[in-house]
Amino acid sequence: MYGGGIVAVAVVAAAGYGIYEATKPPAPVKVGVVAIAHAAPGMKAVAETFMKEHPEITLEMLLFDWETGRDRQIHDFATKAGEFDVYMWDCIYTGAFAPHCYPVDDLKTQYPEAETFKEYDDFIPTIDRQYAQWEGKRIGYVTCANVMAMFYRKDLLEDPTVKANYKTWVGNHLDELKTLATKFGLDPGKVPTDLNVLKTLEDLLVIGRFFTKTYNPDSPTEIGNTIMCMKTHTIHWEYCWLFAPWRHSPEGMEKCGKIVLPYGDMFTEDGLPAFDPEISDAGIKVLELFKELSTYEPAPMETEWSECMELLGRGHAFMWAGSWASTFIDFIEKAKEEYPEVAGKIGVAPSPGMCVDGTWQVGVSRYSKHPKEAWLYLQDLMTKDSQKVSWETASSFPSRKSVIEELAPKYPGVFKETFLVSLLNPSIRDFVPEDPELEDSIAKWCTDYFAGTIDAKTAITNLTAEWKKILGK
Amino acid sequence: MVSEMKIKAVTWLVIPALVILLALVLYPTVYLWGMIFYSYHPARDPYPFFVGLKNFGILAGDSEASYTILAMLALVGITIPTQLVLGSLLAILFTARNTCGKLGLKVLLLIPMMIPAVIIGLNWKMIFFSKGPLNGLLSSLGIPPQPWLSEPFGNPYVVLFSLAVLDIWQWTPFITIAVMSGIESAPKEVYEAASLDGASEIRTLWHIVLPMIKGIIVIVLLLRIIDSMKIFDIIYTLTYGGPGIITTTFPFQIYKTGFTLTSAHPDIGYASLLALILLAISSCIAMIIMRLFHIEKLIWE
Numbered sequence: 001m002y003g004g005g006i007v008a009v010a011v012v013a014a015a016g017y018g019i020y021e022a023t024k025p026p027a028p029v030k031v032g033v034v035a036i037a038h039a040a041p042g043m044k045a046v047a048e049t050f051m052k053e054h055p056e057i058t059l060e061m062l063l064f065d066w067e068t069g070r071d072r073q074i075h076d077f078a079t080k081a082g083e084f085d086v087y088m089w090d091c092i093y094t095g096a097f098a099p100h101c102y103p104v105d106d107l108k109t110q111y112p113e114a115e116t117f118k119e120y121d122d123f124i125p126t127i128d129r130q131y132a133q134w135e136g137k138r139i140g141y142v143t144c145a146n147v148m149a150m151f152y153r154k155d156l157l158e159d160p161t162v163k164a165n166y167k168t169w170v171g172n173h174l175d176e177l178k179t180l181a182t183k184f185g186l187d188p189g190k191v192p193t194d195l196n197v198l199k200t201l202e203d204l205l206v207i208g209r210f211f212t213k214t215y216n217p218d219s220p221t222e223i224g225n226t227i228m229c230m231k232t233h234t235i236h237w238e239y240c241w242l243f244a245p246w247r248h249s250p251e252g253m254e255k256c257g258k259i260v261l262p263y264g265d266m267f268t269e270d271g272l273p274a275f276d277p278e279i280s281d282a283g284i285k286v287l288e289l290f291k292e293l294s295t296y297e298p299a300p301m302e303t304e305w306s307e308c309m310e311l312l313g314r315g316h317a318f319m320w321a322g323s324w325a326s327t328f329i330d331f332i333e334k335a336k337e338e339y340p341e342v343a344g345k346i347g348v349a350p351s352p353g354m355c356v357d358g359t360w361q362v363g364v365s366r367y368s369k370h371p372k373e374a375w376l377y378l379q380d381l382m383t384k385d386s387q388k389v390s391w392e393t394a395s396s397f398p399s400r401k402s403v404i405e406e407l408a409p410k411y412p413g414v415f416k417e418t419f420l421v422s423l424l425n426p427s428i429r430d431f432v433p434e435d436p437e438l439e440d441s442i443a444k445w446c447t448d449y450f451a452g453t454i455d456a457k458t459a460i461t462n463l464t465a466e467w468k469k470i471l472g473k
Numbered sequence: 474m475v476s477e478m479k480i481k482a483v484t485w486l487v488i489p490a491l492v493i494l495l496a497l498v499l500y501p502t503v504y505l506w507g508m509i510f511y512s513y514h515p516a517r518d519p520y521p522f523f524v525g526l527k528n529f530g531i532l533a534g535d536s537e538a539s540y541t542i543l544a545m546l547a548l549v550g551i552t553i554p555t556q557l558v559l560g561s562l563l564a565i566l567f568t569a570r571n572t573c574g575k576l577g578l579k580v581l582l583l584i585p586m587m588i589p590a591v592i593i594g595l596n597w598k599m600i601f602f603s604k605g606p607l608n609g610l611l612s613s614l615g616i617p618p619q620p621w622l623s624e625p626f627g628n629p630y631v632v633l634f635s636l637a638v639l640d641i642w643q644w645t646p647f648i649t650i651a652v653m654s655g656i657e658s659a660p661k662e663v664y665e666a667a668s669l670d671g672a673s674e675i676r677t678l679w680h681i682v683l684p685m686i687k688g689i690i691v692i693v694l695l696l697r698i699i700d701s702m703k704i705f706d707i708i709y710t711l712t713y714g715g716p717g718i719i720t721t722t723f724p725f726q727i728y729k730t731g732f733t734l735t736s737a738h739p740d741i742g743y744a745s746l747l748a749l750i751l752l753a754i755s756s757c758i759a760m761i762i763m764r765l766f767h768i769e770k771l772i773w774e
Contacts, residue, residue, distance in 0.1 A: 074734055446717075
C-alpha cells in the first residue's frame with residue numbers, strides 16, 4: 001500500500017518536473033564581449049541598456065588593457081575555442097584580425113531576421129573602409145574613432161608673463177635652437193619665437209624644451225612633454241607620428257612615391273620601409289628627434305598611458321602632445337573629480353605635425369557559439385543613441401557623421417576643429433597582417449638606441465632589414 | 474590465489490591514476506616534442522604544418538632567444554645567492570634566544586609570500602614610478618630620482634636588478650622559514666652538548682646545526698632555482714619585458730613567441746622548441762646541484 005503511494009508521489013513529482021522543464025523560459029544566451037581600454041566603459045553602458053531590451057541575452061563584458069586583451073584574443077585564434085563572441089582590435093591589427101571575424105554579409109545571409117542596422121552610409125567613409133573592411137568584405141564596425149590629440153596647459157600657454165619669458169628665452173638661445181632643428185631634419189626658419197598653440201614638430205621641439213626644467217631652470221613645469229616609450233604599441237605609433245610630416249612632404253613623396261594602403265606612412269609605394277637609410281637619412285633623423293624629445297620627461301622608457309595621465313593631470317607636465325581623444329573625459333569633462341590640480345586649465349588641439357589614426361573596431365568572432373546574438377549587440381552599439389552614450393561615458397569619438405554633427409555644437413573648437421579635422425587628414429600606420437611583428441621589431445631597435453647600446457644609423461639599418469625579412473621582401 | 478586477486482585489484486586501482494597521468498602529462502609532453510617539427514602561426518595558419526628541422530635553423534640565428542636565456546640566468550644568479558644568504562641570516566636571527574617579538578616578525582615575513590605576484594608587480598610599478606614614493610624618498614635625501622624600470626644609474630641593464638629586488642623581497646622569507654624549521658628541529662641535546670663543550674652560539678650553528686640541515690637547504694635551493702627560472706607574472710605586470718627586450722627572460726620570450734604576435738618569430742611550433750630548451754636547462758641545473766651535493770645521500774641522512 002505504502003509502496004503504491006510512494007510510486008504515485010514519484011510519478012507526480014517526475015511529471016511536475018517534466019512540465020516545469022518544458023515550460024520554463026530558456027536560460028539567457030551568454031555572449032562574451034572583449035572591451036578594450038578607454039572604449040570599454042562606453043560599451044558597458046550600451047550593454048546594460050541592450051540587456052534590458054533583450055532579456056534572452058546576457059552580455060559578459062570582459063574589460064582588458066590592450067596588451068592583455070590582444071594576447072587573449074590571439075589564444076582564441078589559435079585554439080578556435082570561441083572564448084569570446086565579440087572581438088575588439090586596434091586599427092593596425094585589422095589585417096591580423098580579419099581572418100578570424102565573421103563577414104557581416106554572411107551574418108546577414110544566415111540571420112536575416114537579426115539585421116537591425118542599415119545606416120552604413122553614415123559612417124566616416126575612410127576609417128570605415130580601412131578598418132571595418134578587409135579585402136572588400138565588411139568584418140566589423142568602427143566603434144570608437146579615436147584620434148591623436150594634444151592636451152596641454154592652456155593657462156600657462158596664455159599667461160602673459162610666461163609668454164614674455166618664452167620670448168626672452170628663445171631670443172637668448174635662438175642660434176642653438178636653430179642648430180638643433182637642423183640636426184633633426186626640421187626647418188630652422190620655423191623655430192617659434194612666440195608662445196602659441198603648437199602646430200609643427202619645430203614647435204614641439206622648442207616649446208617642449210622651454211617647459212622642461214633640465215633645459216630651462218625657470219620653467220613653470222618640470223616636464224615639457226610626457227611621452228610613452230615603453231611598449232611595442234606606443235613606440236610604433238610615436239615613430240610614425242614623427243615620421244609622417246617628412247613622408248607627406250614633397251621630398252618624402254618624391255623619394256618614396258604615393259602612400260598606399262594597407263602599408264601607410266612608414267612604407268614606400270612598393271611596400272618597402274620608407275625610413276630605409278638607402279632612401280634618405282630622414283628615418284635616422286626622426287629617431288634622433290624621438291630620443292631628444294624623450295629627454296623632456298624623466299623616465300620615458302617606463303612611461304605608459306597611466307603614467308602620462310598622472311604627469312599631466314597632477315601638474316608635473318606642460319603637455320602630452322601625443323595623447324588621444326579618449327582622454328578628453330579625464331582631462332576636461334571630469335577633471336574636477338579626476339585631476340583637481342589642473343581642472344579648467346587643460347586645452348586640446350591637434351597634435352603637432354600630423355595626427356595618427358587610432359580607431360577601435362569590433363567584430364563577431366568566427367569561432368563564436370552565438371554569432372547571431374553577438375551581431376545583435378554590435379548593431380546596437382552602432383546606433384546614434386549608443387554612439388552618444390559611448391561619447392558621454394568614455395569620450396569614444398563617434399564614427400558616424402550625423403552623431404558628430406549633432407554633438408559638435410556642444411564642444412566648440414574641439415569636435416570638428418580638433419578631432420574631426422585630425423580624423424580626416426591622418427597619418428596612417430600599416431595595418432597588414434604582419435603588423436604585430438613589425439611593432440615588436442621597431443620597439444626593440446628604438447629602445448636599444450634610446451638605451452645607448454647602438455647608434456641611430458645601426459638601429460634604422462637593422463630595423464629596415466628586419467621589416468623586409470618579416471614581410472618577405 | 475589471494476595474492477593473485479590482490480594483484481588484480483591493485484592493477485584496477487592503478488588504472489585511473491595511470492589514465493590521468495597519460496592524459497595530463499604524457500600526451501602533452503609527446504605533443505610538445507612533436508610540435509617542434511611543425512610551424513603554427515597563431516593568427517595566420519589554419520592548422521600546424523610539418524617543417525622538419527626549420528625551427529632549429531631559426532633558433533640558430535635567434536639572438537633574442539640567446540639574450541633572454543642569459544637574462545634568465547643572470548636573474549637567477551643574482552636572486553638565489555642573495556635569498557640564500559639573507560634568508561639564512563634571518564632564520565638564525567629569528568631562532569636566536571635573545572630575539573624579541575619573534576612571532577610578530579615571522580608574521581611580517583610571511584606577508585610578501587602571501588601576495589599574488591600580479592599584485593606585487595602592479596604595486597611596485599607605482600613604487601618605481603618617476604613620481605612614486607621611492608624617488609620621493611631619494612629626493613628627500615638629496616639623491617636624484619632614478620628611472621628604476623628603464624635606466625637606473627644611467628645603465629639600462631641595471632633594470633634587471635630592480636626585478637631581482639622584487640624576487641628577493643618576495644621569496645627570501647621562504648628560505649628563512651625553511652632554514653628556521655631546520656634549526657628548530659635540531660635536537661636540544663646537540664645544543665646542550667655544544668654548550669657544555671664551551672662552543673659559542675655562532676660556532677654551534679656553523680659547525681653543528683648547519684651541516685645537520687644541509688639537506689633542507691639544498692632542497693630549498695633547488696626549488697627556488699627552478700621557480701626563479703620560471704619568473705613570469707611580475708615581468709608581465711611590471712615591465713612586459715621592456716624596455717625593448719631588456720627584462721624579457723626566457724619563459725616570457727616563450728610566451729611572446731607562442732601566444733602573442735609581438736615576437737620576431739611568432740609560432741607555436743618554435744615556442745615548443747624553446748620550451749624544451751628551458752626544460753633541458755632546468756634539468757641540467759637540477760642534476761648538477763643534485764650531483765654536487767649528493768642529494769639522495771642527504772635525504773636518507
